[in-house]
Amino acid sequence: MPMCWMCVVQSSASTVGANASIVGDLLDYLNESWTHFHATAEAKRQLIAAGFHLLNENDEWDLKPGGCYFFTRNMSCLVAFTVGEKYNVGNGFHVIAAHTDSPCLKLKPRSASSKSGYLMINVQTYGGGLWHTWFDRDLSVAGRVILRGSNGSFVHKLVKVKRPLLRIPTLAIHLDRTVNKDGFKPNVETQLIPLLASKLEEASVETKEKSTTTSSKAAHHPLLMQALSDELNSNIDDIVSIELNVCDTQPSCLGGGNDEFIFSGRLDNLASSYCALRALIDSCKSPGDLSSEQAIRMVALFDNEEVGSGSIQGAGAPTMFQAMRRIISCLADTYVGEGAFERAIRKSFLVSADMAHGVHPNFMDKHEEHHRPEMQKGLVIKHNANQRYATSGVTSFLFKEIGKIHNLPTQEFVVRNDMGCGSTIGPILASGAGIRTVDCGIPQLSMHSVREICGKEDIDIAYKHFKAFYQDFSSIDKKLDVDS
Numbered sequence: 001m002p003m004c005w006m007c008v009v010q011s012s013a014s015t016v017g018a019n020a021s022i023v024g025d026l027l028d029y030l031n032e033s034w035t036h037f038h039a040t041a042e043a044k045r046q047l048i049a050a051g052f053h054l055l056n057e058n059d060e061w062d063l064k065p066g067g068c069y070f071f072t073r074n075m076s077c078l079v080a081f082t083v084g085e086k087y088n089v090g091n092g093f094h095v096i097a098a099h100t101d102s103p104c105l106k107l108k109p110r111s112a113s114s115k116s117g118y119l120m121i122n123v124q125t126y127g128g129g130l131w132h133t134w135f136d137r138d139l140s141v142a143g144r145v146i147l148r149g150s151n152g153s154f155v156h157k158l159v160k161v162k163r164p165l166l167r168i169p170t171l172a173i174h175l176d177r178t179v180n181k182d183g184f185k186p187n188v189e190t191q192l193i194p195l196l197a198s199k200l201e202e203a204s205v206e207t208k209e210k211s212t213t214t215s216s217k218a219a220h221h222p223l224l225m226q227a228l229s230d231e232l233n234s235n236i237d238d239i240v241s242i243e244l245n246v247c248d249t250q251p252s253c254l255g256g257g258n259d260e261f262i263f264s265g266r267l268d269n270l271a272s273s274y275c276a277l278r279a280l281i282d283s284c285k286s287p288g289d290l291s292s293e294q295a296i297r298m299v300a301l302f303d304n305e306e307v308g309s310g311s312i313q314g315a316g317a318p319t320m321f322q323a324m325r326r327i328i329s330c331l332a333d334t335y336v337g338e339g340a341f342e343r344a345i346r347k348s349f350l351v352s353a354d355m356a357h358g359v360h361p362n363f364m365d366k367h368e369e370h371h372r373p374e375m376q377k378g379l380v381i382k383h384n385a386n387q388r389y390a391t392s393g394v395t396s397f398l399f400k401e402i403g404k405i406h407n408l409p410t411q412e413f414v415v416r417n418d419m420g421c422g423s424t425i426g427p428i429l430a431s432g433a434g435i436r437t438v439d440c441g442i443p444q445l446s447m448h449s450v451r452e453i454c455g456k457e458d459i460d461i462a463y464k465h466f467k468a469f470y471q472d473f474s475s476i477d478k479k480l481d482v483d484s
Contacts, residue, residue: 022278022463023254023262023456029274030252030264034142035245036076036100036303037158039270043078043277043301044070050281052080063330066290071323075144075156076100076303077313079323080277082284084293089328089336092347094473095298095435096276096466097315097425098354099305102266103129103448105192105246107141110219119196119221121166123246125188127306132184133450134246138164139194141224143244147234154240159231164249165224166194194246197223248450260376260456267452271442271459272353273301279466289471295347296327297470305354305425315425321433349436349473351399351466352390352426355454356380356413356441371414373443375455378409379462382424382439388415390426390437394482399438399469401476406468408461411443 033039047070048054055061055071063069065087070080077100084091105123113120125131142160149155173179186192220242229236252264262271280299284290304314311317328340356379359372367373373380381396382389396412403410415421430437442462444454 021456021460022275023459025278026271026274026459027252027254027262027264030266030270033100033266033270034160034247035104035144035158036102037144038142038160039100039266039273040072040075040078040301041158043080043273044072046277046281047080052281061326061330063327065331068284073319074303074313075158077319078301079298079320080280081296081298081323081327082280082290082293083296083327083331085291086294087296087331088294089332089340090343090347091295092344092349092477093296093298093324093435094349094470095300095320096279096351096353096469097300097302097320097429098272098276098352099269099302099315099425100273101127101303101306102268102270103127103306105129105134105194107143107220107242107244107246111224112219112221113193114199115193117199119199119223121194121196121221121224121246123192123194125192126245128448130446130449131188131192132186133446134192134248135168135170135186137168137450138249139166139168139246140164140249141166141228141244142247143242145228145232145239145243146241147232148238148240157232159228159244160247161227161231162249165227166196166246168192168194196221250451254456255453262454262456262459263451265450265452267442267444267454268355268447269305269353271444271454272355272462275442275459275462276351276353276466277301279463279470283467283470293474295474302425309425309428315428316432318432320429345433345435347477349395349398349477350390350426350429350438351469352424352429352437352439353462353466354424354426354439354441355447356382356443357447358443358445358454360445366416366419368414368416371412373411373413375443375445376457377443378403378411378458379440379465380411380413380443382441383412383414384421386421387427388421388423389439390424390430391439392436394480395436395438398473398476398480399440402468402472403465405472405476406464408465408468410440410465 032042052068052070065083066085068082072078104126106126108122111122113122140161147155225236248265255261255263276299300320302315304311309316358375359367400410426437426439442458446452
């Protein structure tokens with residue numbers, strides 16, 4: 001049967017009641033998702049468990065009203081959608097978009113180096129991280145590898161070395177007496193290099209396999225390659241390519257005097273990604289949800305937002321809009337008139353969900369005086385007159401109206417005029433096809449640190465707001481007509 005709600009009812013997602021919290025499930029998701037690859041793979045696992053059907057972009061699609069579907073690209077980008085039972089070609093898409101990547105350190109193609117008797121790992125900085133926070137942390141590696149198969153084929157696998165493997169030590173204050181006065185300003189090329197082991201360890205390591213030297217192993221320390229092969233239960237010779245991030249090994253957890261905070265890496269933007277994913281799954285768990293729906297509900301999780309989105313798996317690629325065209329084409333049994341895609345886009349609405357800057361109690365002057373979002377007080381709607389955010393008066397109103405109906409609080413953010421403003425995938429997607437967009441986010445502190453903080457209550461508020469968006473936007477949107 002095309003409807004997916006029967007499967008969803010049987011999934012763990014169905015256990016969430018109206019007042020139940022998803023915070024524990026978010027912590028599990030964060031602890032599983034050390035990299036953008038793992039975040040996408042875990043989202044894939046949860047969608048399959050909820051009865052969604054996996055599509056392949058290389059194949060023809062066969063879609064039906066009431067169906068639940070998804071596909072991945074590069075195992076770091078994912079698009080999932082459900083088709084309303086009353087959908088007609090030309091009706092809109094209701095989308096929540098977020099991103100899977102976070103600032104981190106990535107291994108260089110030739111990562112092996114040595115200094116002063118130590119084995120070091122050469123890394124690249126990815127995104128705009130607070131790199132000083134990576135010093136003196138228990139670090140390891142995770143990502144993906146390509147393995148040589150027994151029949152001459154190649155296998156794509158994810159890997160995660162959970163034990164502390166790396167460390168970036170700070171320089172003792174005795175050797176840097178002015179650091180507290182002048183500030184800690186490490187050179188990211190020469191002083192942000194993780195330490196793997198001593199050369200003595202390299203000399204004594206005996207790999208399980210006596211293998212010939214390949215370009216891959218020559219590029220990376222044998223000790224690192226052995227750690228990967230142990231995790232993969234494979235031979236070192238079979239590892240033909242690696243793509244690894246340096247990761248903090250400290251688990252995500254609750255904190256604060258009342259356990260009211262979430263302490264974690266990668267909250268920006270896995271917290272938004274999970275709330276959106278879970279809202280989509282839970283919004284179609286009962287028969288009435290999709291049987292009365294006239295639109296298509298969608299979540300799009302993109303990669304490479306932290307570096308501008310200009311990649312095949314980023315929001316700058318036409319992934320989402322190509323999917324929309326294919327969906328419309330699949331569901332058009334007969335001729336549906338001129339401009340089906342264009343009409344659908346004009347009826348569509350996008351929520352660009354990316355974490356927001358909560359007011360910092362020690363740096364309150366960094367926020368505009370009348371726009372200081374606080375944690376535990378709901379989603380933050382982001383405004384910028386120069387279009388760094390895609391929010392308009394109309395899109396802000398519609399999104400706030402959903403919250404108002406469900407007694408969900410919202411806040412608003414505007415950057416100070418004397419400060420620069422960041423941006424999101426919102427303007428990229430809004431301008432890519434002309435889709436109405438609101439930019440919003442969960443307030444947090446320590447954005448782009450190796451350990452970030454957000455409010456526990458805001459996770460549940462965001463989840464409920466996103467779920468309400470999927471369930472109620474069709475009826476709310478009919479009440480306002482701007483261009484007639």
